[in-house]
Amino acid sequence: MEIWIGRDGERHGPYQEDDVRQWLRSGQVSPQDLAWYEGLADWQPLSVLFPDETHSVPAAPSMPPLPSTNAATLEDCAGFWKRFAAWVIDYLILLVPIFVIAMSMGATTAFEHFMTQIQGGATPTLAMEEYARAVRPATMWSLLVGYLYYAFFECSVWQATPGKLALGLRVTDLEGRRISLGRSLARNAVRLTNVLTALIPFVCYLAVAWTTRKQGFHDLLAKTLVLNGRASEFTPNQAASDSRNSFSA
Structure with a gap:
């Protein structure tokens, strides 16, 4: 579970639950620091979320500063x-x-053949199966072009198609940074499910409305x-990438 910590009106994180528990035991964070994780209705003090870790927290005159990150607020997320x-x-x-691929790979000829079969009294189901086989190579190439279009643009310096x-x-990781090619390829792999069904991608995208x-x-x-916000409007803070496992100024 990933925990966000609020201090002095600012939001920091996310941090791993095990790390937060350790910092509570050592006094590196205060039981009075507010925290939130996905699914929680409102921010709560760490003493409320982790009472078993706060009963023996040593008193500290001042808390060390939380690491800064590029993490986005909920208001930053696109609807x-x-x-x-x-x-x-x-x-x-x-x-x-897609049109160029279809035309160059015989989609027009396949459609004309399909219509000729239908007009000639052929079984619609069999005619459609034959048409689907004929245009399958063009369909596969079109899917690949679309997949690479999204994957390469979203990990580019623009971070966007x-x-x-x-x-x-712009597309970022959970801390507001540019994503790698590997993560972009994984993110956009959902588009390839169109080969099997159009329902899965639809549900995947519809989740944006309620998460x-x-x-x-x-x-x-x-x-x-x-x-x-476009990527050109922001200066990435790469130093924050390794700040999740310890507190330092």
């Missing part, structure tokens, strides 16, 4: 409709290479966020 609008823009852009860029959005940090299932699995 469902803004992300949907970005998707529409990207979809329209991708129609161009053209659609997200147009709407002023706390407006994450789709693909965001939750890859531990990513879609935030308001």
Whole structure:
């Protein structure tokens, strides 16, 4: 479980629960520090969340500073409709290479053959199966192009596809940093499920409407966020990347 700590009106984290418990036992954090984790209705003192760790906390004249991070507030997270609008823009852009692929791989001929079979009295189910087999290579190439389009753009210096860029959005990890190629590939692997069914991607994206940090299932699995603001408007704090396991000034 990941814990956020609030001190002096600022939010810090997230930190691992085991680390927070250890810091409580050693007095590195105060039992009066407020904390929150996903699923909690409101911020609570650490003494309330972890009473078993606070009964013997040594008194300290002052608490060491919490590490700074690029972690986003809930207000930074992009909502469902803004992300949907970005998707529409990207979809329209991708129609161009998809059309080229379809035309170059015989989709028009396959469709004409399909219509000829239907008009000739062929069984619609069999005609559709034959058409699906004929256009399958073009479909696979189109899916691959779309997959790489999202994966490479979202781990680029822009941290966004053209659609997200147009709407002023960026993709980050949970601490607001640029994601790696590997994480971007994992995040966008959900798009390949269109090969099997259109329902799974739909549910994945619909989750943005009800999750706390407006994450789709693909965001939750890859531990990513879609935030308001273009990457060019922010200066990444890479020094924060290793600050989650200890407190230091």
